[in-house]
Amino acid sequence: KAGVTQTPRYLIKTRGQQVTLSCSPISGHRSVSWYQQTPGQGLQFLFEYFSETQRNKGNFPGRFSGRQFSNSRSEMNVSTLELGDSALYLCASTKTRTGGYTFGSGTRLTVV
Amino acid sequence: DAKTTQPNSMESNEEEPVHLPCNHSTISGTDYIHWYRQLPSQGPEYVIHGLTSNVNNRMASLAIAEDRKSSTLILHRATLRDAAVYYCILSATGGSNYKLTFGKGTLLTVNP
Numbered sequence: 180k181a182g183v184t185q186t187p188r189y190l191i192k193t194r195g196q197q198v199t200l201s202c203s204p205i206s207g208h209r210s211v212s213w214y215q216q217t218p219g220q221g222l223q224f225l226f227e228y229f230s231e232t233q234r235n236k237g238n239f240p241g242r243f244s245g246r247q248f249s250n251s252r253s254e255m256n257v258s259t260l261e262l263g264d265s266a267l268y269l270c271a272s273t274k275t276r277t278g279g280y281t282f283g284s285g286t287r288l289t290v291v
Numbered sequence: 292d293a294k295t296t297q298p299n300s301m302e303s304n305e306e307e308p309v310h311l312p313c314n315h316s317t318i319s320g321t322d323y324i325h326w327y328r329q330l331p332s333q334g335p336e337y338v339i340h341g342l343t344s345n346v347n348n349r350m351a352s353l354a355i356a357e358d359r360k361s362s363t364l365i366l367h368r369a370t371l372r373d374a375a376v377y378y379c380i381l382s383a384t385g386g387s388n389y390k391l392t393f394g395k396g397t398l399l400t401v402n403p
Contacts, residue, residue: 183334212390222335222378222393235390269334271391277323277342277382280391282334 181205183283185270191289197258200286204251204272210234211253212280213245216267225268228253260290295379300398303369311364311397313379318359323382325391326353326364328375328399335378338364374401 184203192198204211213225224237228247245255251272257264267287271280296314303309315324323342327335339346339353341362346353352365366373378396 214391214393221395224390224392227390237390271334279325279337279340280327281337282327285334 183270183272183281185268185283185286187286188284189287189289191291192260194260194262194290196260197256198260198288199254199256200268200270200288202253202255202270202272202283204253204270205274205281208272208274208281209251210273210276211247211251212271212273213253213255214269214271215239216269216285217265222269225255257288262290264288265290294392295381295394297377297379297394297397299395300400302400302402303366304402305371306368309366309369309373309399309401311366311377311379311399312361313363314361315379315381316360318381319383321383324353324355324359324362325378325380325382326351327378327380327391328373329378329396330375336375338377340382369399369401371401371403374399 186201210229212227214222216222226245227235231247242258247253267285269282269285271282273280323340325340326338328338329335339348339351341353354363376396376398378393380391
């Protein structure tokens with residue numbers, strides 16, 4: 180079966196720009212979470228969506244936002260990019276809150 | 292958020308069993324214990340998870356202490372492909388707190 184698909188795989192943006200990342204979960208998975216991974220901070224939770232509603236949010240500034248569509252696909256947006264936003268952004272989906280999560284391969288964002 | 296403690300690194304020989312420990316003394320009754328592993332430049336891969344009872348799947352076994360304050364991931368016969376960073380994570384499922392809180396993980400080296 181198809182896994183979690185994240186697009187694009189790589190992205191280079193300039194400081195001050197905004198960026199939108201996309202995540203298509205496994206079919207039937209209604210929960211989608213986003214994580215940021217950097218060498219210094221490791222994997223950090225950004226937010227989680229279920230049935231188009233944000234259920235939980237991590238400790239990130241308001242420049243980071245997301246949404247989920249009726250088909251469970253999700254997007255995250257980062258506005259006014261900063262150099263420190265350079266990271267691997269990972270999306271994960273799960274069928275139930277007590278189940279295992281399936282991660283995508285991530286989007287590598289570089290801000291210059 | 293409940294925290295986990297893992298050794299920074301462990302080493303094993305190919306075809307030998309590996310026992311990866313994890314302490315989670317502040318675990319709550321509704322927290323599931325998850326294990327994921329990550330190879331460089333890839334998203335985390337689900338390994339196994341459980342609540343109270345020991346769990347087995349084709350990849351590994353999860354042994355959970357009776358008081359649930361610690362657990363051990365068991366790889367029955369390590370292969371070179373098992374070399375990765377292994378994360379022990381508590382998944383909070385109570386209330387609206389659906390997320391995985393990653394620590395630094397254990398870097399497993401497998402010697403041929």
